[in-house]
Amino acid sequence: MNRASHPFLVSMFAARLADQILLFIVPLVVFQVTGSVQWSGVAFFVETLPRFVSFPVCGILCDRISPIKLMHGSQLMRAAVCVLGMAGYAVWGGIAWLIGISALCGVLTTQGVMAREVMLPQVFRQHDFQKVLSFTQIADQLGMVLGPMLAAFLLKSWHWAAVVAACSVLFVLADLMFHLWHRLTKPVLADPEAPAGRWWSAPTNTARKGKRPGWPST
Numbered sequence: 757m758n759r760a761s762h763p764f765l766v767s768m769f770a771a772r773l774a775d776q777i778l779l780f781i782v783p784l785v786v787f788q789v790t791g792s793v794q795w796s797g798v799a800f801f802v803e804t805l806p807r808f809v810s811f812p813v814c815g816i817l818c819d820r821i822s823p824i825k826l827m828h829g830s831q832l833m834r835a836a837v838c839v840l841g842m843a844g845y846a847v848w849g850g851i852a853w854l855i856g857i858s859a860l861c862g863v864l865t866t867q868g869v870m871a872r873e874v875m876l877p878q879v880f881r882q883h884d885f886q887k888v889l890s891f892t893q894i895a896d897q898l899g900m901v902l903g904p905m906l907a908a909f910l911l912k913s914w915h916w917a918a919v920v921a922a923c924s925v926l927f928v929l930a931d932l933m934f935h936l937w938h939r940l941t942k943p944v945l946a947d948p949e950a951p952a953g954r955w956w957s958a959p960t961n962t963a964r965k966g967k968r969p970g971w972p973s974t
Contacts, residue, residue: 760940761880761891767933768872768895771831774926775865776903777910777919778838778858779803784908785851785916803855807862814867820948823871824938830868831931834861838924842917854916861923879943 782803787796817826841857872892880888910919 761937763933763937763940765891765895767831767930767937768892769899770926770933771834771865771868771930772896772899773903773906774834774923774930775861776900777907777926778861778923780904780907781911781916781919782855782858784911785854788911789851799855803858803862806859807866810863810866811870814863814870817867818870818874818948822945822948823875824943824945826871827868827875827934828931830864830871831927831934834864834868835924835927835931837861837864838920838927842920842924845917851916854920857920875943875945878945879941 783796783800786799787793790796837857837860841853841860845853876888876892877885907919910922914922
């Protein structure tokens with residue numbers, strides 16, 4: 757991958773790092789406040805469930821909206837959620853704001869990841885796709901490994917609201933790097949081709965047929 761692709765990898769790393777920090781500070785903060793491993797586990801379940809529930813809706817959006825727009829929106833909206841959540845905490849207090857921030861950012865992360873997977877084969881078609889996957893996986897996995905460690909380290913000396921503020925900065929950095937990559941490479945993507953019919957009928961029809969979209973019938 758050439759140098760023009762480096763901002764894309766930096767964007768991936770920054771977004772994943774911020775996402776993992778948010779994901780892991782929730783059980784840590786809940787445990788600090790309650791001293792209960794059980795409530796910490798419940799909080800982790802509540803914040804992660806929306807990530808998986810949102811997959812069908814995120815997939816539908818990927819069929820109808822440009823993945824470039826979805827990536828931009830995902831990163832900027834995650835930064836906005838962090839800022840608004842901290843504002844809510846400053847006014848009303850309560851760690852429920854932290855759980856809500858992480859849950860909403862998790863949904864937006866799902867959208868960003870799905871948009872990226874749609875985009876990769878198109879924007880890096882001139883490169884060997886196995887090499888592209890290896891570089892993107894390195895950036896992604898590095899953020900996943902460093903995120904929990906950094907979350908635990910920061911919570912030793914920072915209030916969780918300051919950690920969330922740092923995450924919002926990382927999301928903005930990720931979007932700036934993505935914008936830089938877009939300006940340098942000017943990728944050309946195929947227009948989304950939404951399937952015919954109402955948007956909510958796609959998952960129903962797929963389930964009725966008993967196969968995943970795009971897979972040949974047996």
